[in-house]
Amino acid sequence: MKGVIMACLSQLVSERFGQGKLYEIMEACGLDPRKKFMATEDIPEEQAMRMLKSTCDVLQINMEQAAEAFGDYWVNVYAPKIYGVYYKNVSNARDFLLRMDEVHVKTTKNMENAMPPRFSYAWEDDDTLVMTYKSSRDLIDICVGLVKGVGKHYQEDLLVTKLPGNRIRVKFAT
Ligand code: HEM
Structure with a gap:
């Protein structure tokens, strides 16, 4: 890591x-x-x-509480300072989350030995996204905490649910 x-x-x-x-x-x-x-x-x-x-x-x-604290701090305090470029021109949680696969590839491209998580996306309906977390690590709780942090960042009421198979359902407020 x-x-x-x-x-x-x-x-x-x-x-x-x-x-x-x-x-x-x-x-x-x-x-x-x-x-x-x-x-x-x-x-x-x-x-x-x-x-x-x-x-x-x-x-x-517990791990869920740690994951929420970490997700909030990473998305709202730490990353904006060092990765501000990924926040530019992104005005909502939906667009931010949809860019996460590409962001992880880009940020780690020049880091030797990096093994970033990857994400794939599927829509259940217009406002319900299912993100699949792909990593050799088992940090799905951290991932849920990070997604909640994104909701807070954009002041959106997201309903975030952990699903089996390393998937996370994100229901955006309409
Ligand atoms: C600007 C925003 C973000 C940037 C620049 C970023 C960048 C990174 C970097 C550099 C790592 C370390 C990778 C490695 O050790 O090889 C990492 C790990 C991780 N990121 Fe992000 N990240 C961001 C937001 C997010 C969000 C919103 C999520 C959730 C959807 C997420 C999920 C994770 C997870 C779960 C890990 C731990 C490593 C793993 O599980 O394999 N990140 N991220």
Whole structure:
């Protein structure tokens, strides 16, 4: 996993819960508490998953709550600062989500060893999109949290439901 995800998680924890909590998390998963994650650095998958789990343990939240907090922070605080270009000329959640497959390919094109998630799209009706999440990782809850973050960003009331088969149903308000 690319360091940018861990960098975002670290920033979220220290900003919202305090530096002390971040140190506790880093220690609990066997990392140097002073470590700074570089965006393009490769973090071994099991280490990334351990950090996610330690975050839940130390903050005493479950994975769904962690995923919502992460999704909100990534979409509304972290990504606008470093990936502002992907927000330009996109004025609603529908268009933003439909661009996510392409955005993941583009952002990671020049990052060595990147394995971005991919998305395919199907419409159930005019206002109901089903996104299929394709990744070697099993981060569907994070994905749901990110989609909810997109709804918040565009101040849209999205109904987001996790479906079997790594799919997410997004019902847009009409
Ligand atoms: C401007 C918006 C976004 C940008 C620039 C972006 C970029 C990235 C990058 C660079 C990674 C790391 C890939 C790697 O380690 O190989 C990543 C991971 C991920 N992204 Fe995004 N992302 C954005 C929004 C979203 C949204 C809205 C979703 C949900 C639909 C999403 C779902 C994920 C997931 C689930 C991962 C974790 C890796 C995995 O599951 O394989 N991202 N993203």
